[in-house]
Amino acid sequence: MSDLFDDDEPGAGGNAPTVTISELSGAVKRAIEGGFGHVRVRAEVGRVSRPRSGHVYLDLKDDRAVLASIIWKGVASKLRTQPEEGMEVIVTGKLTTFAGQSRYQMVIESLAPAGVGALMAMLEKRRNALAAEGLFDAERKRALPFLPKVIGVVTSPSGAVIRDILHRLRDRFPREVLVWPVAVQGERCAAEVAAAIRGFNNLAPDGPIPRPDLLIVARGGGSLEDLWGFNEEIVVRAAADSQIPLISAVGHETDTTLIDFASDRRAPTPTAAAEIAVPVRAELRAALAALDERRIAGMARILRDRGDRVRAAARALPRAQTLVSDPRQRLDRAGDRLPTALGRMADRKRLALTQVAFDPARLVAHLAEPRAKLRNMSLGRAILKGLSDRQDRVKRAQLRPAGLIRMAEERRSLTTQQAQRLHRAGARILPDRARALTSLGRTLETLSYHEVLNRGFAVVHRGDELIKNPNALSAGDTLSITFADHKTTTARVEGQAASKPRAATKAPRPSSKDSGQGSLF
Incomplete structure (x- = not known):
């Protein structure tokens, strides 16, 4: 490699040999592989892809660096422990x-667990x-x-999570949704x-922006590092202090x-959070219909009972007829006695009037007691004056027999008029009572057993006992x-x-010489 890049005049650069990218990469590869050979590393497993x-x-990572690694298929199938995210391994x-x-990486030949990962330990x-x-x-x-x-939904506005939530809410029970856009990973996520x-909790209940009745904090799946923002203390305290009920839907079902x-409630997925948030409208309608049917059936049962x-x-x-039968009979009897009683009463009143009319002293004595009672009343004087006037009239009548006769004639005329009215009333009532009596008599004759006897039947007695059965x-x-x-x-x-009844036989007719006794059988 030194031969490829030797330069006697480093400052000039013009005499440096020209190499291709492949030659350069091969030289780097040989330098790294020759300089390090086999290495043994203790690290925490980060992202794993299969x-x-x-x-x-x-x-493979620690708190300051990350080393990309690969396990070939043949080696991976022979490992006793498969790598998992968060595991500390050697x-x-x-x-x-x-x-x-253009990166360096490690080709792993063996892997063994070394304990709980640093991030997992910090999380615990x-x-x-x-x-x-x-x-x-x-x-x-x-x-x-x-x-x-x-x-209210706290999530990224551009991801698939918000679309899944809105779609599920629309299918189950459409509701008004407010989205607060946030970063769901990285340094800005937790804040x-x-x-x-x-x-959302600081919104006024009656403000221009409605305050949510329920919050959903959602994010799709990812590695432990991707979801680390939801493990920060600031996020946990905000969720615990929320006055609005909150559903957590971070990651997939296995992510915690x-x-x-x-x-207040954990959902395994964002879609499941939408299902927890609202009921199914069709099911509510069916339940209401069932309750209405039960109500109608219950009312019908109550009315029937x-x-x-x-x-x-x-x-x-x-029966009403039974209730009024006795009072009706008493009324009829009183109506029958009414003319006679009225006549008797008129005679008694006429006699009493005659006695009083021809005995002014008795009339004055009769008025003395009421006059004494009226003296103690507030209107006593006026009434007493009226009595005095009557007394004077009586005294004057004593001195004038013609006046007494005229008074008697007036009383007699009044009594005669009352008697005539009673006579007319009796004449009007008696025909009605006679017709009712005739109708009752006909009914009695119709219901009488004599009508049955006229059709060829007979009544049999044994002493005072009525015989109904020949047995x-x-x-x-x-x-x-x-x-x-x-x-x-x-x-x-x-x-x-x-x-058992037998055919009837014609009984012999009794002769005139019979004593009146015979046999039925």
């Missing part, structure tokens, strides 16, 4: 170069410290709203995500960051038989009554 070729590409291999990208230490402060306690977590009106969470512990109870109660109530008879029983003409014939049972 293409279809079967080779394994990975990064590897042995050769340094070489890759001319296609930070998680324990924040958990000790109570930022991850279940009591701090808030319940998510069933159907948020506005949803911007924390500022977005606090910015510290914001997942501080959030109430109807049955009302009908059962109605059957227990007496109740015994030989030697004496029976009384009543026919339609109300005549009773005596008969005697001579044999045991048959258990």
Whole structure:
């Protein structure tokens, strides 16, 4: 290599030999491979890639540098421990170069775990410290709203994550979405995500920009380094202090960051976060329809039960005809007695009036007691004056018999008018009562058992007992038989009554010499 680049006059440069890129790369390759040979390295595994070729590409790193490495397919298949991101390993291999990208790399020949990676150790230490402060306690977590009106999303506006969220929300239940654009990896990631969470919480509920009812912090999958911004303490504290319920959807299902512990709910993917945020509108409609059907069926059942109870109660109530039958009969009886009672009362009043009219002293004595009672009343004087005027009129009437006669005639005329009115009322009521009595008599005749006897039947008694079944008879029983003409014939049972009805036989007609006794059988 020194022969290719030897220059006796370095300052001139014009005499330097001209080489191709391939020659230069080959010279660098030989220099690195010859100068280092086999090396043994302790490092943390970073990004790991496994293409279809079967080779394994990975990064070995520490806190200041990264070394690209490769494990060929044959070696990778024989490794007892496969490299994983975050694992601290000890590897042995050769340094070489890759001319296609002008870089040097290590070809790993053996790999063994060396313990927990530095980044993972730092992450675990930070998680324990924040958990000790109570930022991850279940009591701090808030319940998510069933159907948020506005949803705030903290993510990159140009990635596939926001499109997946919007698409899922549109399919399930469209909602208003506010996007706060942030960097989801790199140095600016943590500060911007924390500022977005606090910015949404600082929005006024009634301001020009609506305050979200739910927040979603989302990012697609990536390596531990790519997701490191969501492990920063500033982001975790912002998520824990959020007054708005927050869903963490960072990385894929296997990725875990510290914001997942501080959030109110963790979603395995951004799409799953949208599914958690809102219900399915079609399912809600179906549930409401089912509830409405249950409500209608329940109301119908209640009405049916109430109807049955009302009908059962109605059957227990007496009929209206039964309720009014007794008062109607009492009214009829009172109506029948009314003319006679009115006449008697008129006679008594007429006699009393005659006695008073011809005995002014008794009238004056009769008025003395009311006059004494009225003296203590507020209107006593006026009423007393009226009584005095009446007394004077009575005294004057004593001295004038013609006045007494005129008073008696007036009383008699009034009594006569009342008697005439009673007579007219009785004449009007009596025909109605007679028609009702006639109708009841006809009904009684229709329902009477005599009508049954007229159709050829008879009534059989054994003493005072009415015989309804011939099986109740015994030989030697004496029976009384009543026919339609109300005549009773005596008969005697001579044999045991048959258990089944037999054809009727015509009984011999009793002769005129018979004593009136005969046999039914």
